[in-house]
Amino acid sequence: MTGGGAAWLARRLVASVAIIFAVVTFVFILIHLAPGKPCGQVGGGEYVDRAVCDQLVKQFGLDKSIPEQYWLYLVALAHGNFGYSFSLHRPVRDAIADTIPFTLQLAGAALVLDFLLGLGLGIYQAVRVNRLPDVVLGNVTLFIYSLPTFWLALLLLLIFGEKLRWFPVGGPNDLIFCPAVDSLYCVADRFWHLVLPASTLGLVGAAGTARFQRAAMLEVATQDFVRTARAKGVPERRVVLRHQLRNALLSFITRFGLAFPFLLTGAVLIETIYAWPGMGRLAFDAILSRDYPLVTATALIASTLVVAGNLLADILLGIADPRLRVRADIGLVLAT
Amino acid sequence: MLRRSLPRLPVSVVLVVAVLALGGCERRGGCTGANCGTLINAAVAEPGTLLPPSSEDIVSNDIGEQLFLKLADVGMSENTLGDEDFQALLAQKWEWDGPLTLVFHLDPRARWQDGRPVTAADVEFTFNAYTDSAVASPYRPKLRRIASVTQRDSLTAVFRFRDRYPEMFYDAVYHMRILPAHLLRPVPRDQWKTAPFGRQPVGDGPYRFVRWQTAQSIELIADSTFFLGRPGIRRLIWRFTPNLQVAVQQVIADQADMREQLVTPENVERARAAKQLAVYPFRGSVFTYLCFNSRAGDDTTQPHPIFADREVRRALTMAVDRASLVKSALGDLGKVPPGPMSSLLGIWDPDIRQLPYDTAQAGRVLTFHGWRDHDGDGIRDKNGQPLAFHILVPTSSVLRRQYARLLQQQFGAIGVHVEIDELEPTVVNQRAATGKFDTVILSRQNDPSPSSGITQSWTRAESGGSNYCRYYSPEFEGLVDRAVTASTRDQARALWRRAMETINADAPGIFLYALENVAAVHKRVENVQLRPDSWAALLRTWRIPPDRLIDRDRVER
Numbered sequence: 001m002t003g004g005g006a007a008w009l010a011r012r013l014v015a016s017v018a019i020i021f022a023v024v025t026f027v028f029i030l031i032h033l034a035p036g037k038p039c040g041q042v043g044g045g046e047y048v049d050r051a052v053c054d055q056l057v058k059q060f061g062l063d064k065s066i067p068e069q070y071w072l073y074l075v076a077l078a079h080g081n082f083g084y085s086f087s088l089h090r091p092v093r094d095a096i097a098d099t100i101p102f103t104l105q106l107a108g109a110a111l112v113l114d115f116l117l118g119l120g121l122g123i124y125q126a127v128r129v130n131r132l133p134d135v136v137l138g139n140v141t142l143f144i145y146s147l148p149t150f151w152l153a154l155l156l157l158l159i160f161g162e163k164l165r166w167f168p169v170g171g172p173n174d175l176i177f178c179p180a181v182d183s184l185y186c187v188a189d190r191f192w193h194l195v196l197p198a199s200t201l202g203l204v205g206a207a208g209t210a211r212f213q214r215a216a217m218l219e220v221a222t223q224d225f226v227r228t229a230r231a232k233g234v235p236e237r238r239v240v241l242r243h244q245l246r247n248a249l250l251s252f253i254t255r256f257g258l259a260f261p262f263l264l265t266g267a268v269l270i271e272t273i274y275a276w277p278g279m280g281r282l283a284f285d286a287i288l289s290r291d292y293p294l295v296t297a298t299a300l301i302a303s304t305l306v307v308a309g310n311l312l313a314d315i316l317l318g319i320a321d322p323r324l325r326v327r328a329d330i331g332l333v334l335a336t
Numbered sequence: 337m338l339r340r341s342l343p344r345l346p347v348s349v350v351l352v353v354a355v356l357a358l359g360g361c362e363r364r365g366g367c368t369g370a371n372c373g374t375l376i377n378a379a380v381a382e383p384g385t386l387l388p389p390s391s392e393d394i395v396s397n398d399i400g401e402q403l404f405l406k407l408a409d410v411g412m413s414e415n416t417l418g419d420e421d422f423q424a425l426l427a428q429k430w431e432w433d434g435p436l437t438l439v440f441h442l443d444p445r446a447r448w449q450d451g452r453p454v455t456a457a458d459v460e461f462t463f464n465a466y467t468d469s470a471v472a473s474p475y476r477p478k479l480r481r482i483a484s485v486t487q488r489d490s491l492t493a494v495f496r497f498r499d500r501y502p503e504m505f506y507d508a509v510y511h512m513r514i515l516p517a518h519l520l521r522p523v524p525r526d527q528w529k530t531a532p533f534g535r536q537p538v539g540d541g542p543y544r545f546v547r548w549q550t551a552q553s554i555e556l557i558a559d560s561t562f563f564l565g566r567p568g569i570r571r572l573i574w575r576f577t578p579n580l581q582v583a584v585q586q587v588i589a590d591q592a593d594m595r596e597q598l599v600t601p602e603n604v605e606r607a608r609a610a611k612q613l614a615v616y617p618f619r620g621s622v623f624t625y626l627c628f629n630s631r632a633g634d635d636t637t638q639p640h641p642i643f644a645d646r647e648v649r650r651a652l653t654m655a656v657d658r659a660s661l662v663k664s665a666l667g668d669l670g671k672v673p674p675g676p677m678s679s680l681l682g683i684w685d686p687d688i689r690q691l692p693y694d695t696a697q698a699g700r701v702l703t704f705h706g707w708r709d710h711d712g713d714g715i716r717d718k719n720g721q722p723l724a725f726h727i728l729v730p731t732s733s734v735l736r737r738q739y740a741r742l743l744q745q746q747f748g749a750i751g752v753h754v755e756i757d758e759l760e761p762t763v764v765n766q767r768a769a770t771g772k773f774d775t776v777i778l779s780r781q782n783d784p785s786p787s788s789g790i791t792q793s794w795t796r797a798e799s800g801g802s803n804y805c806r807y808y809s810p811e812f813e814g815l816v817d818r819a820v821t822a823s824t825r826d827q828a829r830a831l832w833r834r835a836m837e838t839i840n841a842d843a844p845g846i847f848l849y850a851l852e853n854v855a856a857v858h859k860r861v862e863n864v865q866l867r868p869d870s871w872a873a874l875l876r877t878w879r880i881p882p883d884r885l886i887d888r889d890r891v892e893r
Contacts, residue, residue: 036762055472059526088550089384089530098550162589169589170582175553175573176374176888275577275586277551285578290762 005318012314016307020300027299028073031292032066038086038290060086062292073296082300083293087286092297095282100301102172103278106201106270107263109194113202114209114259119252121206122213127240129218137210145207149266153200153273160196167196170275197274201266205259212255216248223247250321257313260306366892371558373569373880373889375861378583378592382551382576385534388513389466389473394781398596398872399574402556403539404513407440407459407493410506412867414682416785417825419505425564426454426514426540430505438495438508439488445563448516449544456487461517463495470525475511478788482507501821502828503785510783514540542567542876551576558876568863568879570889584856587613593858596871599851600735601667607856614859619868620851621680623673624736624779626727626743627805627845628652629771636771636806642725643774647705649843653691654698655750661742662849665735673850675836676794678782680868683832690840699750709751716751724753725774730761736777739848768804777848778804784869786832787820794839807844860884 037053038060057063061072076083082092121141125134144152161169172193173179178186220226221244229243230236268280279298286294383396388404391397407427408419415421419430427440446454463485466473481504483496495508519538523531537545542564543556554574558567575592577583584603586592588610598604598615607613628643642648662670671679674688702708707716707723716723729740737758744754759767768776782789795816796808812835819831840847855871857864862881865874880889 036760036766055469056529084530087384089534095550157585162585165589169586169591170577171552171575171586171591173552175376175555175575176571176891179547179549179553179555272578273582275575275582277549277576281551281578288760288762 009315012311016311019307020303023303024296024300025070028070028292028296029066031287031290031295032069034290036290038062038292056086060084069292073293077300082297085286085291085294087289087291087294092293095294096279096297096301099277099279099282102276103264103267103271103280105172105190105194106197106267106276106278107260109198110201110205110263110266111259113198114205115252115256117202117206118209119213121210123217123240123245125210125214126217126221126244129214134214138214141207141210143207144203145211147204149200149204150269150273152204153197153270156196156200157273168193170273172276197270197276200274201263201270204266205262209252209255212251213248216251217244220244220247250317253313253316253320256316257310260309264302264305367570367890368882368885370879370882371560371566371568371570372882372885373861374571374573374891375569375594375858375875375878375880376573376575376592376888378586378595379574379576380578380580380583383554385529385531386537386545386548386554387528387531387534388515389462389471389475390529390534392474395574397870399554399556400513401541401870401872402543402572402875403537403541403545404515405446405539405541406509406513407442408505408509409873410510410784410867410869412865414680414784414867414869415825416506416510416682416787417502417828422505422509427509433494435500436483436497438497438504440493440495440508442491442493443563444491446540447561447563448519448540449538449559450516450519452516452518453490454514454516454540455490456493457490458514458517459493460485460487461521462512462515465515465520465525465528466512468525471528477792478507478511499821502823502825503787503820506785510785516540543572562876565876567876569861569875572875587856590858593861594856596853596855596866598854598856599669601669604669604854607854610856612859613856614864616855616857616864616866618853618855618866618871619679620853621678621782621869622779623676623678623782623847623850624739624777625673625676625845625847626739627768627776627778628843629773629775629804630806630808630844631771633772633774640774641721642723645705646842647701648707648723650691650841651698651701651705651750652747652752653843653846654694654701655752656743656746656846656848657693658846658848659693661739661746665738665742666849666851669852669854670849671852673847675840676780676790676845676847677786677836678780678850679852680782680784681786682784683786683829683836685833688833688840689837691843695750702750707751714751715753722753723751724755726755726757728757728759728764728767728773728776730764731758732761733777733779736779740777743846771804771806776804782869790835791816791820794844805844807839807842809838809842812838812842860886860889 037057061069073083082096084090085092085095088095121137125137128134157169160167172190173181173186174189178189181187181190226239226243229239264280267278268284270276271278271281272284279301283295283298283302286298379395381393381395383391383393383399385391386396386399386403388400405426408422408424408430410416411421411423413421426442426446428443430438430440433439440459442454442456442459444453448454463479463482465471467476467479469476481498481501483498486494488494497504516538520533523533528534535548539545542559542562544559546555546557548554553576556572558570560566575586577586580599583592583595584598584606587595588606590612598607604615607615628649629640630644632638632640658672662672674684674686674690677684702716702723706718708718709716711717727740727743729736731737740756744756747754764776767773768778780789780793792802794803794807795813796803815831815835815838819828819835822828822831853868855866860880862879863877865877867873
């Protein structure tokens with residue numbers, strides 16, 4: 001990496017930390033200002049004795065002012081302590097450590113499906129532009145893209161889970177045969193349980209990716225270097241995959257960076273509908289039960305993932321497009 | 337050449353097919369005897385802790401039934417008066433040593449699952465823990481009439497009461513699950529809620545704790561040496577789902593074996609249509625009501641401008657056709673409660689006098705008390721104040737939101753304007769507790785005794801606590817006090833009836849519906865007994881005959 005590139009990366013890292021800090025601060029203040037107490041609702045029942053509630057509030061220091069609580073939180077965070085979850089009765093770190101692998105598995109599987117399928121469809125449509133397959137696929141992808149994610153999830157669950165019984169109705173594994181992923185069979189079982197939730201997230205994403213990719217491919221198709229390649233007699237397959245696709249990947253990489261927020265927010269819904277024990281469901285439950293440390297910690301992790309995803313996308317863009325790399329070297333762009 | 341002639345399948349397709357094929361395979365296990373079997377319960381909430389004094393949520397109570405024994409427990413009759421209907425558990429027998437002293441003799445066969453015997457020291461320790469303010473147990477108020485618990489010898493525990501009343505035995509045994517003193521004594525009491533023991537408990541019940549997978553499941557395994565007899569089903573799993581519909585779907589799709597409450601008529605129909613399921617109706621423990629706040633929402637020291645007036649409350653109650661509402665919203669799954677009670681309570685009696693449904697009379701009462709439509713806008717008013725209020729309802733309850741709209745229509749028919757505030761349950765609870773509402777639709781769960789629940793929710797002793805309507809009636813409280821201390825069941829029943837008629841006449845709320853439970857259980861399970869106050873109390877007696885075992889029953893791990 002050149003000096004300019006390193007400086008750019010350093011600036012981006014500082015900006016990323018500032019963004020994460022701002023998100024955590026914002027979420028911390030917002031959740032504390034929201035009406036309702038942490039012991040307002042418990043699982044299964046509805047009301048907690050007020051004396052018990054007051055004692056909990058005191059025990060966890062929630063009777064202190066918000067700035068005081070915030071300062072204590074930052075001090076604890078600086079020591080690597082995410083705090084204690086009052087709804088789960090366990091350290092926040094443990095709760096997140098238990099759930100984040102599930103979210104990453106779900107988001108990872110959905111991302112793979114999104115980009116493989118989306119990329120393939122986008123290329124296929126661009127090659128057959130304005131012909132029947134392109135028109136049909138265009139309408140189908142638009143239809144899927146416009147579907148609410150939760151509705152698609154419920155539909156797939158009803159058809160393939162309850163009616164046809166091809167796939168499990170929720171949960172990450174077979175509780176009897178595979179309580180832990182400790183064999184090839186259980187790895188397969190995990191994939192088996194991932195099919196519906198990952199498909200729900202991935203299909204909607206793929207529909208969007210396909211539309212973006214088609215447009216990018218068509219834009220590149222009119223460029224001089226593509227016409228030149230064809231004029232030189234380069235085989236069509238090579239023209240599409242080498243010349244056209246490679247240059248159309250820039251929008252694909254940009255979309256990769258944007259996919260992280262979509263996947264993480266989508267995960268909240270999908271994890272709830274499919275009983276997937278991930279961080280999205282954890283965050284949702286934490287908000288409902290006003291579990292302040294857990295809400296703030298999940299926001300911290302989620303914002304870190306989103307910022308890291310975008311940073312990675314920017315780096316990949318720089319690698320993929322030499323023009324951007326040169327401009328980064330002289331410090332003109334990519335600073336945002 | 338050969339490679340070229342083969343169809344070129346992408347590696348990813350091959351992998352997916354292989355994974356799907358492998359995933360679709362079934363495994364066969366080896367257990368074939370009478371005590372095999374796995375029961376997966378689709379639960380809609382995950383407990384915070386399994387340490388009994390620190391938690392009162394329903395799922396932790398269900399699991400607690402399997403892990404920690406009480407000294408004795410109520411029978412299927414749910415009679416809480418006297419001791420004749422109680423079933424012995426940890427206590428082999430008991431006797432009264434004078435009017436205020438109850439002596440329990442522990443079963444010498446009882447053992448903690450680490451091999452230590454259960455002793456009277458554990459009973460004494462348990463009482464001290466439950467009543468210690470540092471533990472902040474929600475059961476503490478229910479034990480206030482027990483003065484002390486001591487040990488006479490290693491197998492004899494002595495309870496001394498402050499006064500004599502019919503439910504002394506019930507109070508002694510129902511609220512406490514006996515805890516292992518040798519494991520919990522070293523844990524500081526103010527840290528019990530967060531103690532590791534709560535996530536990895538060691539009990540003395542029919543099942544042992546195996547594992548807790550956060551947001552997924554809790555698994556228990558039968559203790560084959562359990563002193564009251566080996567449980568019929570070998571493995572119990574509580575599978576946590578985020579909501580009722582997912583839970584019901586899992587049972588219908590045969591990926592769970594039971595769901596103890598189906599809640600809606602649609603779910604019951606779906607369960608009936610599933611060929612592998614049997615449905616079991618049983619009495620419910622929950623009732624729901626519209627609570628009129630008798631104090632002003634913005635200043636709770638002042639009377640509410642509308643609901644402080646008993647006659648207005650009565651008129652509004654008469655304007656609601658509760659029977660039709662129950663029929664349209666719940667079908668056979670609900671009843672109109674004859675007072676603030678669920679059908680679990682022995683004092684339930686449909687003949688208890690209630691205000692009739694009579695919209696004409698309701699209108700006349702309002703008119704008589706000055707609430708007329710003076711300005712012709714269709715809404716009654718008095719001294720310039722319209723007869724209008726808000727109904728607070730939690731977004732989490734479809735049924736209660738539906739009821740809010742139905743009530744809005746019915747009040748509208750007599751010239752009362754209603755606005756509905758749908759808010760998060762946490763916010764609803766906070767506003768209800770602090771009195772910042774006009775009316776709120778609340779649900780309550782009864783334990784088998786009317787004494788604790790009714791006293792807590794409807795008397796001034798608990799005003800500002802869970803008496804969210806801020807109802808105060810010296811006559812009602814006098815009747816409740818006498819009913820709680822009545823010496824015979826018949827006397828108590830008559831007094832409770834009078835108390836219920838008094839509260840019905842005062843109308844501090846409209847008692848909308850009492851839910852009837854329907855459970856769905858896999859047909860291969862036999863001897864399904866569901867005790868209304870705690871469906872899981874008799875789970876150890878359920879069984880799956882060897883000829884009905886399926887793969888998940890046989891698997892050995």
